[in-house]
Amino acid sequence: MKIDIVTLFPEMFKGPFDESIVKRAIDKKLVKINIHNLRKWAKDKYKTVDDHPYGGGVGMVMMVEPVYKALKDLKKQSTINNQQSTILLSPQGKQYNQQKAQQLSKLDHLIFICGHYEGFDERIRQLADEEISIGDYILTGGELPTMVVVDSLVRLIPGVLEKPEATKNESFSPCSLRSIGYYLEHPQYTRPANFKGWKVPEILLSGDHKKIEAWRKKQSLKRTKKRRPDLIKTKTDLQ
Ligand SMILES: C[S@@+](CC[C@H](N)C(=O)[O-])C[C@H]1O[C@@H](n2cnc3c(N)ncnc32)[C@H](O)[C@@H]1O
Numbered sequence: 001m002k003i004d005i006v007t008l009f010p011e012m013f014k015g016p017f018d019e020s021i022v023k024r025a026i027d028k029k030l031v032k033i034n035i036h037n038l039r040k041w042a043k044d045k046y047k048t049v050d051d052h053p054y055g056g057g058v059g060m061v062m063m064v065e066p067v068y069k070a071l072k073d074l075k076k077q078s079t080i081n082n083q084q085s086t087i088l089l090s091p092q093g094k095q096y097n098q099q100k101a102q103q104l105s106k107l108d109h110l111i112f113i114c115g116h117y118e119g120f121d122e123r124i125r126q127l128a129d130e131e132i133s134i135g136d137y138i139l140t141g142g143e144l145p146t147m148v149v150v151d152s153l154v155r156l157i158p159g160v161l162e163k164p165e166a167t168k169n170e171s172f173s174p175c176s177l178r179s180i181g182y183y184l185e186h187p188q189y190t191r192p193a194n195f196k197g198w199k200v201p202e203i204l205l206s207g208d209h210k211k212i213e214a215w216r217k218k219q220s221l222k223r224t225k226k227r228r229p230d231l232i233k234t235k236t237d238l239q
Contacts, residue, residue, distance in 0.1 A: 001154075002034070004111045007038065008038050008039065010035045022150065022151055028160070038070060041067075049066045062119070064127075067124050074111050075111070087149070089114055089134075090133060093130070095136075097172065105154070112149070114146055116140070132145070181231050182231050186217070187219055
């Protein structure tokens with residue numbers, strides 16, 4: 001997979017992409033991430049990419065022309081058969097979730113546009129295939145949301161995780177219980193078996209894998225009902 005990120009703050013991506021699973025995916029050549037400074041596509045000598053809003057108001061607005069030029073260049077580098085999507089990060093976009101991460105992880109080429117300032121010229125919306133929000137709150141720019149989205153989808157690319165089954169029963173992932181919704185993962189424990197009187201459930205120490213599996217499913221359902229009943233599909237949803 002190829003990922004192009006258009007940003008005004010390329011340095012922000014140092015660190016998150018140089019560690020852990022994303023780095024491993026890059027090293028294994030399963031993903032190539034290119035960070036581009038939007039100013040590269042500015043037309044004046046001052047590299048201007050923002051301006052005052054028409055009609056007045058506070059803050060600056062990201063200009064449409066540099067983004068248009070950036071996308072024209074970057075899309076040219078995508079081959080015809082490539083499955084590509086251009087994503088605009090925006091608090092007004094569709095809320096991101098695990099199903100979206102799975103969908104994006106199957107594409108060949110993703111382009112992310114990170115907004116900044118007060119926002120972006122409305123016409124930039126027409127240049128994107130989709131608009132993604134990572135939640136109902138306002139961040140300074142689209143850089144952190146892009147990191148969140150990239151991290152979550154890269155770990156789903158086949159071959160990235162050493163044990164791919166790790167993603168199968170994770171919270172929000174389709175699993176054997178899928179027909180009735182997306183569940184939260186069951187509780188996990190590790191040594192010691194008894195910490196200051198807080199004991200690990202006996203069943204997990206029994207070595208009976210069938211019983212453990214059944215216990216985990218039950219726990220998964222129980223905690224989903226308690227914490228996130230909205231994830232459980234009703235009969236009407238399934239029709
Ligand atoms: C300060 S925000 C602009 C918010 C805009 N004035 C509004 O009210 O919708 C600047 C940029 O940060 C990014 N951003 C902020 N919050 C976000 C969120 N929750 N999800 C995705 N992107 C976000 C977007 O790229 C946005 O253009």
